[in-house]
Amino acid sequence: SRHRKIAVVGARNVGKSSLTVQYVESHFVESYYPTIENQFTKQLVFGKANYTLEICDTAGQDEFSLINTKSLIGLKGVAIVYSCVNRASFEIVNLIRDKILDQLGLENIPTVVVANKIDLRENLGSASSSAVVSKAEGAALAKRLGAGFVESSAKLNVGVNDAVLQLLKRLEGQDLEG
Numbered sequence: 001s002r003h004r005k006i007a008v009v010g011a012r013n014v015g016k017s018s019l020t021v022q023y024v025e026s027h028f029v030e031s032y033y034p035t036i037e038n039q040f041t042k043q044l045v046f047g048k049a050n051y052t053l054e055i056c057d058t059a060g061q062d063e064f065s066l067i068n069t070k071s072l073i074g075l076k077g078v079a080i081v082y083s084c085v086n087r088a089s090f091e092i093v094n095l096i097r098d099k100i101l102d103q104l105g106l107e108n109i110p111t112v113v114v115a116n117k118i119d120l121r122e123n124l125g126s127a128s129s130s131a132v133v134s135k136a137e138g139a140a141l142a143k144r145l146g147a148g149f150v151e152s153s154a155k156l157n158v159g160v161n162d163a164v165l166q167l168l169k170r171l172e173g174q175d176l177e178g
C-alpha cells in the first residue's frame with residue numbers, strides 16, 4: 001500500500017486531537033493529552049489504491065502547535081484546523097502555514113483548512129458574536145492559500161472524512177508516482 005504522512009496543526013483547543021481520534025477510531029473524545037504529539041495510522045482505499053495514512057496529531061506549549069523536527073520527515077500534507085467559534089484561532093492560520101513552510105524549507109505543501117466546531121456555531125445562531133467565523137471567511141482564506149476547505153464537527157462526525165479526502169486529492173495531484 002502507499003504510505004502517506006500528514007500532520008494536523010493549529011491553535012490550541014481547536015479540536016486537532018478530537019478530529020484525529022474521530023477519524024481514526026470513530027468516536028469523540030472530550031479531552032485528549034493537550035501537550036503530547038501523537039502518531040496514528042489508518043488504512044484506507046483512495047481511488048483504486050490502498051493507502052496507509054500516518055497522521056501526526058501535533059501539540060505545543062505555545063499558542064499553536066508546530067511539528068517536531070523528527071515528524072517533519074516525509075511529510076506530504078497538512079490539515080490546519082481552527083475553531084469557527086474562536087476568531088483568534090482563525091487569524092493565526094496564515095502564520096502557522098508560513099511557519100510550517102519555513103520548517104520544511106518549501107514554497108508550498110498540499111493543505112486543507114478545517115473549520116471545526118460548527119455544532120457550536122449553529123447553537124449560537126445568527127445573533128453571533130464577533131468571535132464567530134463564517135463559512136465565507138474560511139473559504140476565502142483557504143482560497144488565498146491555495147488550500148482545500150472543509151467545515152467540520154469532530155463531535156458530530158461531520159466533515160471529518162471529507163477533510164482527509166480533500167487533502168489526499170491535493171496530495172496525490174502533486175505526487176502521482178506512488
Ligand code: GDP
Nearest residue numbers: 012013014015016017018030032117153154155
Ligand atoms: P486540540 O488542542 O486542538 O487537540 O483540541 P482537542 O481535540 O483536545 O479539543 C479541545 C476541546 O474542544 C475538547 O474539550 C473537545 O472535546 C472540544 N471539541 C473538539 N472538537 C469539537 C467539536 O467539533 N465540537 C465541540 N462542541 N467540541 C469540540
Ligand code: MG
Nearest residue numbers: 016017033034
Ligand atoms: Mg491535541
